[in-house]
Amino acid sequence: MRKVLKWIGIVVGGLIVVIVVAVLGLSIAGNAKLHKTREVPSDTVAIPTDEASLARGKQIVTGVCSGCHGPDLAGIPMIDDPSIGTIYAANLTVLSQTWSDADYVRAIRHAVAPDGRQLPIMPAEAWIHLSAEDLGSIIAYLKTLPPTGAESPEPMLTLMGRVLLATGQFGQIFPAEYIDHSTPFPDMPPIGANVAYGEYIAEFCKACHGENLNGMQPQGDPTSPPAPNLSPGGELVGWTEDGFLQTFRTGVTPAGRELNNEYMPWKEFGSFSDDELRGVWMYLQTLPALPSGNDQPS
Structure with missing residues (x-):
């Protein structure tokens, strides 16, 4: 009996050692991934100083950047969980x-x-499709901002967070790992109610709604709800253009559902003009009707 118990103890002890070594190995791998560096092309962009360009930069920053970086652009936590860690915009x-x-x-x-270092949850898969003119306008506007508060803390993950990162549980949290860094700057489409401009702006939607805009689990935060299907296979099939515009003006869908601005920054995106939003609507109507991703309701 004592021999049996001894062997059981040896086996259990061995398993514990294996588990500890595996966890430590994954923790080291996760930490290495968190601090991984990458060489990328040096793109040259002209930085304008005229008022029209600054206004354009402010519009895009307000409409797109403030959803993650906060209304005052001073940075907010994207992940803040004692068991996982913190990642700030x-x-x-x-x-x-x-x-x-x-x-x-x-x-x-x-x-x-x-x-x-590779930046986590920075949706460069959208920004790399931005024109050089718009990128220059954004940088010009950001350089005019008065300093507010201190620099955001560096990303910090707990042991569990590092293990989750190493095992891919955060999804494609580092866009620099998978985007095509050689993508050329696109031509700037005419601003307004046209499909080309709508497609241009809808690039920003793909970070949450997926490459095909049929919905997905947003990258980096497994606790956030799946983004809905924007193709004609989803809820929008029953909307009208006016209903689409009103959703961004009121935060309430035609079906009466209130949008949570934390996950769908409708207030910020509403900084785009009616004609610009019409362009997005026109583009969404050209998409194929796709089933919703991530087992979410249509």
């Missing part, structure tokens, strides 16, 4: 104190920090 108001124009281009277009 950057405080955009203090960057001009230390960043060069090239640093802004690298971070926005390639999701790579000035020191070469």
Whole structure:
């Protein structure tokens, strides 16, 4: 009997050692991934100074950036869980104190920090499709912001968070790993109610709604609800153009569902004009009717 218990103890002890070694190995791998660096092309962008360009930059920053970086652009937590760790969106108001124009281009277009680290949850898969003119306008506007608060904390993951990162549970949290960094700047489409411009703006929707805009689990935060299907195979099939516009003006869908601005920043996206939103609507109508992703309701 004692021999049996002894062997059971040896086996259990061995398993514990194997588990501990595996967890430590995954933790090291996750930490390495969190601090991985990457070389990317050096893109040159002209930074304008005229009022029209600054206004355009402000419009895009308000409509797209403030959803993650906060209404004052001083940075907010994207992940804040004691068991996992914290990842903050950057405080955009203090960057001009230390960043060069090239640093802004690298971070926005390639999701790579000035020191070469890959930036988590920075949707460069959308920003890399931004025109050089618009990117220049955004940088010009960001450089005019008065500093508010301190720099956002560096990403910090717990043991569990590092293990989850190593095993891919955060999804494609580092866009720099999978985007095509050689993508050329696109031509700037005419601003307004046209399909080309709608497609251009809808690139920003793909970070949450998926490459085909038929909905997905947003990257980086497994606790957030799946983004809905924007193709004609989803809820929008019963909407009208006016209903689409009113959703961004009121935060209430034609079906009466209130949008949660934390997950769908309708207030910020509503900074685009009616004609610009009509362009997005026109583009969405050209998509094939796709089933909703992630087992979410249509």
